[in-house]
Amino acid sequence: MQDFIIRLIFCILFVAKSQQLPSSLSVVTNSSGLNKDSLTWLNTQNNETTEDLLCGMSEFEEKRFSGHFAPIDEYTWMALLMYEKTAYDFTSVCEGALISKSFVITAAHCLTGSMLQEMGHLMYVRLGEYHVSNDPDCIVEGQFQECTDEIIDVRPKSIIVHPDYKVSNRSLHHDIGLIELNHPVKFSCFIRHISLPTEDSGIMGTSFFESGWGPTDIFNDKTTCVPSPIKLQKKLSYTDHDTCSDAYRSQRVQLTSDQICAVDSSSKGSCSGNVGTPLVQWNKNKSAWMLTGLRSAQYFENGGKPGIYTNVYKYVQWIKTNAQLQ
Secondary structure, three states: OHHHHHHHHHHHHHHHHHOOOOOOOOOOOOOOOOOHHHHHHHHHHHOOOHHHHHOOEOOOOHHHHOOOEOOOOOOOOEEEEEEOOOOOOOOOOEEEEEOOOOEEEEOHHHOOOHHHHHHOOEEEEEEOOOEOOOOOOEEEEOOEEEEOOOOEEEOEEEEEEOOOOOOOOOOOOOOOEEEEEOOOOOOOOOOOOOEOOOOOOOOOOOEEEEEEOOEEOOOOOOOOOEEOOEOEEEEEEEEOHHHHHHHOHHHOOOOOOOEEEEEOOOOOOOOOOOEOOEEEEEEOOOOEEEEEEEEOOHHHOOOOOOEEEEEHHHHHHHHHHHOOOO
């Protein structure tokens, strides 16, 4: 119950910050004790807006990220892409991440080529989802009940695919794209963006996290992969390029520095995640989540092989330019 109260207070403080409270009010913002004046000073030093500074902010407790099911108030940047042929049966094959009030980032694979031929055009982007059969979603902890806000479905205004992405490229180089939303969304405790990386994450020993509604076998005694109705989470570990390349040599996949590999060492990897699923990393110094990668293809993580992700750090300038984040 104590953990619940702490998360509730944190959420209230986040909403207060996002509404730009007067500077005369001193508001504790996170475990490091930053107040509003501190935020203003940091903005000046780093040339960041308050909105940029708050992106991905959360708290990190290892025990909250150790189970199959994601906490109801975490991974607030997660976006479900709903296509013409799947929009009404809640079957998602692609996901993405909210990076501002107006833009979602995902794999280019989700925005062009065979995906649209198979699924139809992208109808809308869903934000604030947890359990696809409930709206709103609620959980009970002790004597308290925590409920999400209503989900938000936003139609796309424009689609931007990286100019170097080639549908015919089996290795899926430059597999990254942006969705401009039809209107800006309002941030809340359950909907807010994630930070773009400020450094490359391709180092041994690095741990990542992934969340989403992709195929899983936890509902069928580990025998059949079915889409999860509930937002799941899992922890992954960095895999070096040589090991990853060896795993895909028979598929003739050629990796570049623009891609990163990670593996879920706790399972056999019989179920692959959705395309465009964000790979994220906790930054202790900033007390915030950073977007590291975007899953390239469903068939890549199969039989325990590492998953292949677009290395977001390599595309930060392109993202900022096209998502109007300069």
